Amino acid sequence: MRERYEKLKDKNLKLDMSRGKPEKGQLDVVSGLLTVLSDKDMCLLDGIDCRNYGDLAGLQCAREYWADVLGCKPSQTFVGGNASLNLMHDLITRGYTHGLLDSPQPWCKEEKLKFLCPVPGYDRHFRITETYGFEMICIPMTPDGPDMDMVEEYVKDPAVKGIWCVPKYSNPQGYVYTDETVQRFAQLKPAAPDFVIMWDNAYCVHEFEGDFEPFKDIISLCAQAGRPNMVYEFASTSKLTFPGAGISVIASSEENIAYWSKLAGVQNISYDKVNQLRHVLFLKNKAHTLEIMKEHAAILQPKFRMVLKMLRKELTNKGIAHWHHPVGGYFVCVAAMPGTAKRTLELCKQLGVTLTPAGATYPYGIDPEDSMIRIAPSYPPIEELEAAMDVFCVCIKLAALEKHLGETLIG
Amino acid sequence: MRERYEKLKDKNLKLDMSRGKPEKGQLDVVSGLLTVLSDKDMCLLDGIDCRNYGDLAGLQCAREYWADVLGCKPSQTFVGGNASLNLMHDLITRGYTHGLLDSPQPWCKEEKLKFLCPVPGYDRHFRITETYGFEMICIPMTPDGPDMDMVEEYVKDPAVKGIWCVPKYSNPQGYVYTDETVQRFAQLKPAAPDFVIMWDNAYCVHEFEGDFEPFKDIISLCAQAGRPNMVYEFASTSKLTFPGAGISVIASSEENIAYWSKLAGVQNISYDKVNQLRHVLFLKNKAHTLEIMKEHAAILQPKFRMVLKMLRKELTNKGIAHWHHPVGGYFVCVAAMPGTAKRTLELCKQLGVTLTPAGATYPYGIDPEDSMIRIAPSYPPIEELEAAMDVFCVCIKLAALEKHLGETLIG
Numbered sequence: 001m002r003e004r005y006e007k008l009k010d011k012n013l014k015l016d017m018s019r020g021k022p023e024k025g026q027l028d029v030v031s032g033l034l035t036v037l038s039d040k041d042m043c044l045l046d047g048i049d050c051r052n053y054g055d056l057a058g059l060q061c062a063r064e065y066w067a068d069v070l071g072c073k074p075s076q077t078f079v080g081g082n083a084s085l086n087l088m089h090d091l092i093t094r095g096y097t098h099g100l101l102d103s104p105q106p107w108c109k110e111e112k113l114k115f116l117c118p119v120p121g122y123d124r125h126f127r128i129t130e131t132y133g134f135e136m137i138c139i140p141m142t143p144d145g146p147d148m149d150m151v152e153e154y155v156k157d158p159a160v161k162g163i164w165c166v167p168k169y170s171n172p173q174g175y176v177y178t179d180e181t182v183q184r185f186a187q188l189k190p191a192a193p194d195f196v197i198m199w200d201n202a203y204c205v206h207e208f209e210g211d212f213e214p215f216k217d218i219i220s221l222c223a224q225a226g227r228p229n230m231v232y233e234f235a236s237t238s239k240l241t242f243p244g245a246g247i248s249v250i251a252s253s254e255e256n257i258a259y260w261s262k263l264a265g266v267q268n269i270s271y272d273k274v275n276q277l278r279h280v281l282f283l284k285n286k287a288h289t290l291e292i293m294k295e296h297a298a299i300l301q302p303k304f305r306m307v308l309k310m311l312r313k314e315l316t317n318k319g320i321a322h323w324h325h326p327v328g329g330y331f332v333c334v335a336a337m338p339g340t341a342k343r344t345l346e347l348c349k350q351l352g353v354t355l356t357p358a359g360a361t362y363p364y365g366i367d368p369e370d371s372m373i374r375i376a377p378s379y380p381p382i383e384e385l386e387a388a389m390d391v392f393c394v395c396i397k398l399a400a401l402e403k404h405l406g407e408t409l410i411g
Numbered sequence: 412m413r414e415r416y417e418k419l420k421d422k423n424l425k426l427d428m429s430r431g432k433p434e435k436g437q438l439d440v441v442s443g444l445l446t447v448l449s450d451k452d453m454c455l456l457d458g459i460d461c462r463n464y465g466d467l468a469g470l471q472c473a474r475e476y477w478a479d480v481l482g483c484k485p486s487q488t489f490v491g492g493n494a495s496l497n498l499m500h501d502l503i504t505r506g507y508t509h510g511l512l513d514s515p516q517p518w519c520k521e522e523k524l525k526f527l528c529p530v531p532g533y534d535r536h537f538r539i540t541e542t543y544g545f546e547m548i549c550i551p552m553t554p555d556g557p558d559m560d561m562v563e564e565y566v567k568d569p570a571v572k573g574i575w576c577v578p579k580y581s582n583p584q585g586y587v588y589t590d591e592t593v594q595r596f597a598q599l600k601p602a603a604p605d606f607v608i609m610w611d612n613a614y615c616v617h618e619f620e621g622d623f624e625p626f627k628d629i630i631s632l633c634a635q636a637g638r639p640n641m642v643y644e645f646a647s648t649s650k651l652t653f654p655g656a657g658i659s660v661i662a663s664s665e666e667n668i669a670y671w672s673k674l675a676g677v678q679n680i681s682y683d684k685v686n687q688l689r690h691v692l693f694l695k696n697k698a699h700t701l702e703i704m705k706e707h708a709a710i711l712q713p714k715f716r717m718v719l720k721m722l723r724k725e726l727t728n729k730g731i732a733h734w735h736h737p738v739g740g741y742f743v744c745v746a747a748m749p750g751t752a753k754r755t756l757e758l759c760k761q762l763g764v765t766l767t768p769a770g771a772t773y774p775y776g777i778d779p780e781d782s783m784i785r786i787a788p789s790y791p792p793i794e795e796l797e798a799a800m801d802v803f804c805v806c807i808k809l810a811a812l813e814k815h816l817g818e819t820l821i822g
Contacts, residue, residue, distance in 0.1 A: 019464065021463055021464050022463065024460060024463075027451070027454075027460065027462040027463060028451055031451035031454075031462070034448060034449055034450075034451060034454075034685075035446070035449045037445060038445055038446045038449070039445075040438070040439055040442035040445060043438075043442075043445075049435060049438065050656070051438040051442070051653040051654070051656060052432055052433065052435075052438060052653070052654050052655070053430065053432050053649075053654045053655050054655075081492050081493055081683070082492055082679075082682060082683040083679055083680060085678065085679060085680060086678055086679050089677060089678040089679075090678070093504060093508065096508060097504065097507060097508060097519070097543065098542070108508070108519045124677075124680070127677050128677055128678075131509070131674075131677045132508065238464075242462040242463070242685055243462070243463050243464045243680075244463070244464050244465075244679075244680055244681040244682065244683065244684065245461070245462060245683040245684060245685040245686065263542075266500060266535075266538050266539055266542045267496065267497055267500040267501070268493075268494055268496060268497050268500075268655075269494060269496060269535070269654070269655055270655040271493060271655065272492070272493040272655065272656040272683070272686070273655065273656060274445075274653055274656040275656065275683070275686065
């Protein structure tokens, strides 16, 4: 192993598997977006000039587009700017400064704030609730979704104001919440009247293996269960077109959308409707979006297959790691032998391979088991990815060996 | 007068002079923006793919563009999304939730919050400080800028956290702060260590009469005066290209930009760099921007001249109104006889002409004198504008007459 490590060191690699960024080829595939809205007369539609101020909740056609993709009503959508993260951040911020629709008072006036965080999860979610001083409670993920027994127990505490969810191809494990899990979410009876399910449907159409998997409309399920204002769903085009340069959406009850719009109207006159129109012209509807996603999949699939193949070949049945085989999303999550994740990444770094920092998938950046490692295979070219995975497999084994022997093998 | 009123009523007009929206012709003039970035290879620059995540503070070329326009350094800029209003809102929000760089504590923990509001001013500014519960203190505007004696007095109160400013072509009067006023701002010694000058340079290059008027760089003036973190300057392309679909900027000390970036990094991965690049390609630099502004001026100038001509013809030396002749910006502000603004607008509405609601230019929507009326001539075609101004002049006279006689003339 040490020999293999030294050989890899001589290669002087500089590889990055840290973030879920699409590769250049994926961006090229969708660069028709740049020219799809080239005639100024196309900017006039239904008496609206999308080049001018107005229509805070978004162009009607953009609201219809998102309703089609998410399976809700256009009136239940609010189309935002370049990032759904921004919308999520601002929703939590509004809860903190003003309260949500059903809040007895702004959250900043509460003595204690808690938030449920399925782990491993998305670091940027956790940073939002961290910045507002929430005590973040870890809820273990299972292949069916978050541990719902625990969720149902914790929501009895009125200080618990919400939960972060990535229901389809969860970040980072790539689990899909089962229908039963989704139903149990809709039927939650939290003590806090303003408990909010932050339903980040970031990967709602992001299969890289196989066909599109339909998902339940959480909004109508919550309405049926008698708590229509409990959920806000989020999505964006960041992994459909250009990351950070697309359009985003909040979907929720009409009452929530009206409340949100009132507060958002203090922040903004209107969002970028030219880019909304550009996206609707390019993506058209859900059916056409799924066709475009097939083109992304054609680029992503070989990378994920290669990562999974190497993990299988190098790590199966060695008792040092396990992982789930996702069929969508942007990540593979490897659970290393407890106490070896940080060391694995340190060794990788010495060989020039950067991964998401150990612990990043946990609140406060602390993985109590020091086990979870997120691999983001999308960005590097496949040859580089293979080299990086080679490094990774050597390092995770070395770290396990060191742990087992109780001594440092690599200086 | 009553006869003239009845005749106008028969016209069944439906005209809008309420908001500072560019007209369609202005948008057409800049619609080259839609096609200026049409080749995907143009998205690659200096090792950055502007179609992908990254560079939270903005593309370097976009930061250089704004530094050129505003007369500051690129490192003192942070290029944002579609609206400077959004940045202003979020800055005040950060003050409230986290505190600004030099805040002893977040503003939400303070017992009392006050903000200085030069009046008449911009309603959307006032709504931001209203939503966070600031007590808003009116500072009268003078042709030289806000009454600086009052400002200097009020900033001795540590509860006073900042002031809203539109230094060039103030909204709505179109006054330009004199160099002396700007210097006095830079030399303020507020009691609050986190006092913030919200320097909304919305109309920094927006002359519609005559040549570009240079303005002082408030950032370096504050630095010279020993308080570099006291000012945040804002601008956007909303009235250069497409309102609400352009790019925006914060300019401030490097320390402030670093602090802001840290907090903004929780909200966003990065802003829409494709649109940033599109704008830099189209607007190029300050010199070229000023050429484009000449094209806007060619459309706006006849409208403003007509409005001012009609005011002069109908209202001069009648003792019922006075106004300033702006040479830039988007508004004409008429000070009607005290106690007649609301009635004037009511009469206008009966004739189908909408203006900015009376009081809107004051905090809480209350003009204590009931006098200020904001006219926004940019949006309607010139024939409609003429008809609307005809209505306005009749109504302001009728309202004054009613006031004088103490009786209602129009039912």
